[in-house]
Amino acid sequence: MYDWLAAARGLLPVRRSVRIGVTGLARSGKTALLTSIAANLLAAGAGLPALPALSARLAGRSFRVAVAPGGAKDLPRFDTATQLAALARDPPAWPGRTQTISALDLDIEIGRPRLLAALPPQRVRLELLDYPGEWLLDLPLLGLGFGAWSAGVLRRLEKRPQAAEFLSFIGALSLRTGADETLARAGHRLYRALLSNLRDTAGLSLLQPGRFLMPPPGGEPPWLEFFPLTTEAPLADLLRARYDAYVQAVHAQLMAPSFGRIDRLVVLADLLSALHAGPAAFADATAALAEVVQALQWRGPSMLPDWLGALLGLGITRVAFVASKADHVAERQRGNLAALAAAVSRLPMSSGLRTAAFAVAAVRCTEDVVWTLDGHPVSAVRGRVVGAERAGRSWPGEVPDRPPGPEFWEHPFLALPDFEPMRLPLGGKGGLPHVNLDTLLAFLLEDVL
Ligand SMILES: Nc1nc2c(ncn2[C@@H]2O[C@H](COP(=O)(O)OP(=O)(O)OP(=O)(O)O)[C@@H](O)[C@H]2O)c(=O)[nH]1
Numbered sequence: 134m135y136d137w138l139a140a141a142r143g144l145l146p147v148r149r150s151v152r153i154g155v156t157g158l159a160r161s162g163k164t165a166l167l168t169s170i171a172a173n174l175l176a177a178g179a180g181l182p183a184l185p186a187l188s189a190r191l192a193g194r195s196f197r198v199a200v201a202p203g204g205a206k207d208l209p210r211f212d213t214a215t216q217l218a219a220l221a222r223d224p225p226a227w228p229g230r231t232q233t234i235s236a237l238d239l240d241i242e243i244g245r246p247r248l249l250a251a252l253p254p255q256r257v258r259l260e261l262l263d264y265p266g267e268w269l270l271d272l273p274l275l276g277l278g279f280g281a282w283s284a285g286v287l288r289r290l291e292k293r294p295q296a297a298e299f300l301s302f303i304g305a306l307s308l309r310t311g312a313d314e315t316l317a318r319a320g321h322r323l324y325r326a327l328l329s330n331l332r333d334t335a336g337l338s339l340l341q342p343g344r345f346l347m348p349p350p351g352g353e354p355p356w357l358e359f360f361p362l363t364t365e366a367p368l369a370d371l372l373r374a375r376y377d378a379y380v381q382a383v384h385a386q387l388m389a390p391s392f393g394r395i396d397r398l399v400v401l402a403d404l405l406s407a408l409h410a411g412p413a414a415f416a417d418a419t420a421a422l423a424e425v426v427q428a429l430q431w432r433g434p435s436m437l438p439d440w441l442g443a444l445l446g447l448g449i450t451r452v453a454f455v456a457s458k459a460d461h462v463a464e465r466q467r468g469n470l471a472a473l474a475a476a477v478s479r480l481p482m483s484s485g486l487r488t489a490a491f492a493v494a495a496v497r498c499t500e501d502v503v504w505t506l507d508g509h510p511v512s513a514v515r516g517r518v519v520g521a522e523r524a525g526r527s528w529p530g531e532v533p534d535r536p537p538g539p540e541f542w543e544h545p546f547l548a549l550p551d552f553e554p555m556r557l558p559l560g561g562k563g564g565l566p567h568v569n570l571d572t573l574l575a576f577l578l579e580d581v582l
Pocket residue numbers: 157158159160161162163164165166227228229230231232264265266267457458459460461493494495496497498551552
């Protein structure tokens with residue numbers, strides 16, 4: 134019924150905005166996804182066969198796409214042309230770590246079916262945001278006080294040998310430790326270095342606050358200098374005040390009109406890398422995703438009945454849980470990968486919410502091949518590893534269709550090389566090769582199409 138109502142809104146002669154929140158932990162593939170969405174929608178709008186599942190839905194209706202003018206928007210624009218040019222270079226370059234927020238707006242015009250041909254085309258502005266993945270993990274802080282947050286963090290750190298120096302620093306603080314700025318700074322520096330270390334050497338994701346790893350642009354305000362502490366010392370009062378100011382700043386940014394309402398959500402997860410990094414990193418990544426999905430529920434359909442919310446376009450109505458970089462495995466494994474994404478997502482179910490899981494490669498780097506191992510055919514992929522002269526074969530192993538048990542980790546998930554994007558004809562103007570991006574878009578835009 135919701136799609137029907139949403140389609141009814143599409144009949145109005147005004148431009149609709151559809152805002153898609155693309156969320157994902159650091160390095161999960163958000164910038165690559167946004168670039169690919171833009172490049173492939175622009176190519177499809179130019180009549181090229183870049184998104185077959187979308188074209189099938191259009192059934193011959195006209196489809197035009199343009200990058201929207203910047204107007205007086207207060208957010209920097211997502212630089213599609215530069216991102217695409219980098220991918221189309223020889224050798225191609227992947228996007229760097231995203232350092233701040235930017236907005237990608239696309240204007241879409243869809244012709245009416247024959248019966249309604251007299252009406253002007255349906256006009257939709259697609260709005261997407263790119264931002265550093267680390268910041269996503271600040272969402273759960275909105276519902277947590279300093280004490281509860283500190284206790285959770287310190288509990289997790291106890292299991293990590295890398296945390297020894299920081300833990301002994303806070304262990305040396307007593308109930309009488311004063312609100313000393315120098316001490317706060319020393320603890321903050323140790324904690325921040327520890328977060329970087331856990332990210333870069335242990336492959337962990339559940340690292341908070343996110344802005345410690347990826348600070349916002351501009352100078353750092355003094356309230357950024359805190360660290361988790363459960364000791365009830367005067368120093369803790371200073372740290373608590375700073376934590377509260379941090380959470381306030383995150384809240385203010387989320388409430389800004391540019392963030393405002395999101396109608397659809399994509400949760401990207403690099404599950405293959407998490408499997409490759411081992412059981413601790415996999416458990417950590419899925420815990421981080423669970424925290425984020427939980428925190429996003431406050432943006433779910435509003436207090437209104439679902440049908441009314443859908444009619445008015447309030448709240449999130451569609452959630453896609455996406456396992457990214459699916460070109461690391463062959464087609465036969467991608468069904469399992471999508472099933473794994475569905476299993477780890479534990480998406481909140483509400484009657485106003487449509488959810489689905491996908492295995493997607495935004496920028497396909499490989500082709501499927503069959504390889505003979507000990508006389509048995511196995512489906513593998515073939516692609517060029519970054520810096521390599523020629524393309525080679527890769528077989529990362531079987532993808533489990535649910536969070537794996539201990540026996541899986543005895544035969545670890547094999548290599549997961551850093552592939553280079555394929556060389557692009559037409560400098561990317563023909564779109565980017567992908568896996569299942571079209572089915573993902575057809576789901577997200579089902580009512581629009
Ligand atoms: N094989 C393959 N690799 C991908 C794909 N998408 C992303 N990658 C790899 O993942 C890395 C990270 O991708 P990004 O799009 O920059 O990830 P992000 O989520 O924007 O990362 P942050 O900005 O740091 O949060 C890239 O540099 C690539 O190495 C894909 O579709 N296929």
